[in-house]
Amino acid sequence: MSSPSNWPLPPESIRFVIPRRVISELALHPLSQGLYPLGMGYYRQASGHQMERQEHDDNLLIYCLDGEGEAVIDGQKTRIRSGDILLIPKGVSHTYQARKRKPWTIYWVHFHGHHAEDFAQHLQQRESNQRRYVMPIGIHSRLASDFEALLEARESTYNLNAYICAANQLRQILSHIALLQPLAKQKQSRGGLDIERVHSLMQTHIHEQLDLDTLAESISLSKYHFVKKYKEVTGTTPINHFIQLKIERACHLLDTTNNGINEVAFAVGYEDAYYFSRIFKKLMGVSPSQYRKMRTGAFPYKSE
Structure with a gap:
């Protein structure tokens, strides 16, 4: 797993890395080997959060709930805003950071498995033969709830069934994002109420x-x-x-x-x-x- 950032974790934020012995079992189990999480978290108003990886050996998904961040991915510089998904596949060098004036609040998950690339290609529409790393989908309470359910895996010190459940929760999250993408251009409000x-x-x-x-x-x-x-x-x-x-x-x-x-x-x-x-x-x-x-x-x- 690519190392998560060493950003100092305040009490209201979460960082959880799945034990290696559990990851080994997930990689072999028929119900999880296709797609499984390696680590996940929730960073709230992550002032000072930044990361640089020249060698990226897994896949990373970030969902920005509030604030802003910026990233340079394969030489492409982009801004991440509230409601954006950032998906960085295995092998893609990158840097990212929270913006100083309005630092982002994010969910994140590192993941692996032989279906990981399939999901990445399914989500990342190409423009001019270039992969899209940032996908605006808007703020969705159900998707936030899906991430909260994924984070519940940290409450199980060693229960393989709980981690298999987390692996399939991750599959649900990625499938849900694909479902939301066609609706991304529609305004997410009713009568001025988002x-x-x-x-x-x-x-x-x-x-x-x-x-x-x-x-x-x-x-x-x-x-x-x-x-x-x-x-x-x-x-x-x-x-x-x-x-x-x-x-x-x-x-x-x-x-x-x-x-x-x-x-x-x-x-x-x-x-x-x-x-x-x-x-x-x-x-x-x-x-x-x-x-x-x-x-x-x-x-x-x-x-x-």
């Missing part, structure tokens, strides 16, 4: 708290107009939707992990487990512990 940008911000802060001021500022609207327009489009308020996303993620963690209720609460941005349980029960009709018992049949789906 709802995908708002929902992507929610997805990437699912483990934190967000206020209305931050959400409104992300699309350059006043708080009053933001709430009004959002409710016209969705029928609910931004904060209610954000809470719903948190509870959906909590359900996923309760279904797929053995983490305690306190840990699940913290993972979705609640330091007070009792308060989290109250909100969970209000939305789901059962407590977190009762919800977890449903999967074993120890608690009924419906009350008699």
Whole structure:
């Protein structure tokens, strides 16, 4: 794997390199050998982030959620903006960095496998016989959610099935990008409200708290107009939707992990487990512990 940058990692960012013994197993397993991740992360407002590789021995995908970066790839200089995909195939020398005035926020994943080149060619449309390394697709909350699901692999210290799942999640991400490309030129807003940008911000802060001021500022609207327009489009308020996303993620963690209720609460941005349980029960009709018992049949789906 090409080494990830040594950018100093702040608490709100993630860098995860898959253990080599796991990579060896993924490279041999029939369900993952075609395409598998080597490392992945999330860098938030990555001021000072930069990288130079003359020898690049894997494939790199970067999804810019906010801010800007710039890159020189095979001698081509280009700017990366919010909503852009940067895809650098194996063997292509490159440099890239976050812009100083408005540093980017990105998801990234290094990957390998005998289908990696096939995916790269599928995504990178050629112009004048030159490969396109930067693909504008816009901000999509579902794609951000896909990356968050990929990053969940880091919670498994050694569970091959979890990494096989991550390998197929990566396949989903690349397939999803291809699906989004024909829509890239369409405006990603309704009546002046860029709802995908708002929902992507929610997805990437699912483990934190967000206020209305931050959400409104992300699309350059006043708080009053933001709430009004959002409710016209969705029928609910931004904060209610954000809470719903948190509870959906909590359900996923309760279904797929053995983490305690306190840990699940913290993972979705609640330091007070009792308060989290109250909100969970209000939305789901059962407590977190009762919800977890449903999967074993120890608690009924419906009350008699």
